[in-house]
Amino acid sequence: MDDKLQVRPMVDAKNGQVTPEIYTDEAIYQLELERVFGRSWLFLAHESLIPKAGDFFTTFMGEDPVVVVRQKDGSVEAYLNQCRHRGMRLCHADSGNTKAFTCAYHGWAFGLDGGLTSVPLEEEAYRNKLDKSRWGLTRVPRITLYKGLVFGNWDANAPALEDYMGDMAWYLDGFLDRREGGTEVVGGIHKWTIECNWKLAAEQFCSDQYHAPYTHASAVQVLQASPANKADGKPLGEGQTPRPVWADALGGVQFSGNGHGSAFFFTEKPDANVWVDGEVSSYFRDTYPEAEQRLGKVRALRLAGHNTLFPTLSWLNGTQTLRIWHPKGPNKIEVWAFCICDRDAPVEVKDALIRSHARAFGPAGFLEQDDSENWVEVQKVLRGYKARQAEFCIQMGMGFEERRQDGIPGLTNYTFAETAARGFYQHWANMMSAENWSEINDLSAADQQEGV
Amino acid sequence: MSEQATVLEPLRPTAQPSVIAPQALHYEIEQFLYLEAALLDEWRFREWLELIADDISYVLLTNTQALTRDRRRSVQPPLTYIFNEDKFQLERRVARLETGMAWSEEPPSRTRHFVSNVRILKHDAQTVELSCNYLIHRASKQQDIYSFVGTCQDKLRRTSNGAGWEVYSRELALDEFVLQAPNISILF
Numbered sequence: 346m347d348d349k350l351q352v353r354p355m356v357d358a359k360n361g362q363v364t365p366e367i368y369t370d371e372a373i374y375q376l377e378l379e380r381v382f383g384r385s386w387l388f389l390a391h392e393s394l395i396p397k398a399g400d401f402f403t404t405f406m407g408e409d410p411v412v413v414v415r416q417k418d419g420s421v422e423a424y425l426n427q428c429r430h431r432g433m434r435l436c437h438a439d440s441g442n443t444k445a446f447t448c449a450y451h452g453w454a455f456g457l458d459g460g461l462t463s464v465p466l467e468e469e470a471y472r473n474k475l476d477k478s479r480w481g482l483t484r485v486p487r488i489t490l491y492k493g494l495v496f497g498n499w500d501a502n503a504p505a506l507e508d509y510m511g512d513m514a515w516y517l518d519g520f521l522d523r524r525e526g527g528t529e530v531v532g533g534i535h536k537w538t539i540e541c542n543w544k545l546a547a548e549q550f551c552s553d554q555y556h557a558p559y560t561h562a563s564a565v566q567v568l569q570a571s572p573a574n575k576a577d578g579k580p581l582g583e584g585q586t587p588r589p590v591w592a593d594a595l596g597g598v599q600f601s602g603n604g605h606g607s608a609f610f611f612t613e614k615p616d617a618n619v620w621v622d623g624e625v626s627s628y629f630r631d632t633y634p635e636a637e638q639r640l641g642k643v644r645a646l647r648l649a650g651h652n653t654l655f656p657t658l659s660w661l662n663g664t665q666t667l668r669i670w671h672p673k674g675p676n677k678i679e680v681w682a683f684c685i686c687d688r689d690a691p692v693e694v695k696d697a698l699i700r701s702h703a704r705a706f707g708p709a710g711f712l713e714q715d716d717s718e719n720w721v722e723v724q725k726v727l728r729g730y731k732a733r734q735a736e737f738c739i740q741m742g743m744g745f746e747e748r749r750q751d752g753i754p755g756l757t758n759y760t761f762a763e764t765a766a767r768g769f770y771q772h773w774a775n776m777m778s779a780e781n782w783s784e785i786n787d788l789s790a791a792d793q794q795e796g797v
Numbered sequence: 798m799s800e801q802a803t804v805l806e807p808l809r810p811t812a813q814p815s816v817i818a819p820q821a822l823h824y825e826i827e828q829f830l831y832l833e834a835a836l837l838d839e840w841r842f843r844e845w846l847e848l849i850a851d852d853i854s855y856v857l858l859t860n861t862q863a864l865t866r867d868r869r870r871s872v873q874p875p876l877t878y879i880f881n882e883d884k885f886q887l888e889r890r891v892a893r894l895e896t897g898m899a900w901s902e903e904p905p906s907r908t909r910h911f912v913s914n915v916r917i918l919k920h921d922a923q924t925v926e927l928s929c930n931y932l933i934h935r936a937s938k939q940q941d942i943y944s945f946v947g948t949c950q951d952k953l954r955r956t957s958n959g960a961g962w963e964v965y966s967r968e969l970a971l972d973e974f975v976l977q978a979p980n981i982s983i984l985f
Binding site: 440442529531533563700702709711714720722 | 805
């Protein structure tokens with residue numbers, strides 16, 4: 346243990362409190378880049394974004410820019426997007442296809458496999474003395490593909506991705522594995538900036554169903570099915586839930602484990618939420634039998650709810666938004682939102698899903714607008730010294746955790762709870778204070794015993 | 798083999814040898830665009846909706862960073878919608894603002910819509926196609942300032958709604974790549 350910034354006392358998961366300094370302190374942020382983002386499995390890309398050899402996609406791991414590259418043999422590698430000569434950003438496009446990456450500064454060129462292949466004036470200037478084999482791109486040492494998602498990890502000693510996910514894989518499978526053929530990204534990627542700490546966004550998607558009825562009240566009022574909204578009572582076509590799932594559901598569940606979290610409600614029909622196009626909801630109903638066969642009833646019926654895979658990958662079932670919260674300093678994030686669709690869905694469903702995704706959760710989305718506003722205002726208030734000392738309350742449902750007998754795995758609670766928030770912050774404190782993954786695992790095992 | 802979603806195309810280029818519209822028509826169209834801007838800036842959203850045709854298509858797409866080399870061979874990252882509105886959905890956005898619970902607009906932000914570089918691309922007795930640039934300055938909460946800069950291609954038709962014209966197609970492009978605002982809660 347090496348809690349050099351004394352973060353463990355700032356997270357009191359047992360009593361449901363966190364000190365908001367964790368959202369603002371620059372030194373804590375720098376340690377997060379090293380200990381959280383430098384050791385966690387991070388989402389890099391969806392395989393469908395780089396189908397062919399030479400296809401690349403640029404993204405970030407924490408604040409480190411990386412380029413994800415499809416290899417000639419079909420495998421995927423990722424490298425720091427930084428020329429080894431003088432540190433220049435190597436690749437400036439969002440994505441594309443290439444045979445080599447050539448640095449714009451002095452012209453060093455690297456192959457798809459990251460090897461340094463060409464150095465201008467190698468003979469005249471370097472006198473043929475440069476050992477090119479030593480100056481290949483910095484490779485992300487651990488890459489694992491999981492049902493179409495590409496993950497990377499800088500830490501050679503991190504557990505395997507599936508162990509890192511633990512029970513969260515069961516929830517992720519419900520999103521990615523509804524149909525034979527898997528998923529793909531449809532349409533482009535929304536990218537925008539929110540001036541808030543990354544944990545506010547990640548934790549909300551991990552644990553906070555509670556905000557929805559109030560934060561999103563305006564969207565619900567204007568989009569729910571009612572004659573006042575549209576004469577036939579069906580604003581966006583046939584087959585959606587008439588109101589948000591949270592308003593009419595028959596109970597539900599929140600999950601917490603290894604810092605990850607998820608929550609959803611039980612429903613009787615496989616209908617998507619009220620703000621999704623009719624074509625999309627019909628598609629979910631039409632393909633329900635296949636989904637039930639693959640996933641079982643509980644996950645096949647689940648077309649709403651929120652999820653975070655620690656630290657920064659979040660998704661929403663039904664609206665099919667998958668997003669990563671790239672940290673940009675303690676007070677800022679860049680959101681990248683992808684729309685995920687079954688690969689075998691018909692074109693009209695893919696097109697309708699792209700529209701639905703933008704309507705609900707694009708930067709101008711009827712629901713998205715409200716979330717970012719909350720986080721920005723929290724962050725602004727935390728400029729105050731007193732505000733940073735006043736603990737936040739994360740006590741909802743404390744002590745009511747259970748392990749279910751019906752096949753829904755992990756530590757659970759009622760949907761409206763902060764069990765997953767307590768788990769998220771405890772895992773964060775563990776990663777921030779442990780020297781290596783062996784210590785993180787020991788701390789996690791102790792937390793499991795105590796039901797945090 | 799799975800089918801690909803429909804590819805969304807960026808705005809087409811409009812620069813061409815000038816179509817010099819009659820000055821009176823040009824003046825009339827400019828005044829219409831300024832009226833629209835003023836109604837939005839004065840929060841008179843219902844009156845603004847009256848200038849929008851029932852068959853409106855109102856679209857704003859994202860943009861991307863692609864190298865010239867890739868653009869030449871049409872290897873470009875895909876686009877997606879920021880806005881893809883019909884009249885119903887625009888009206889619902891206005892209704893949302895009216896709830897008093899649209900938190901990104903509570904208290905309401907102050908916007909200033911600037912319209913410039915108006916070029917009439919085509920016109921006949923009933924319709925006008927135009928291109929213009931826009932700059933929207935948004936002052937929000939106590940001290941948040943955001944600006945949105947881009948270009949717009951409108952199609953207008955003559956009506957008897959008092960303003961003389963209505964917009965039946967609006968295609969917008971925004972120059973920002975990564976949006977610097979936390980959300981887009983205003984109308985363009």
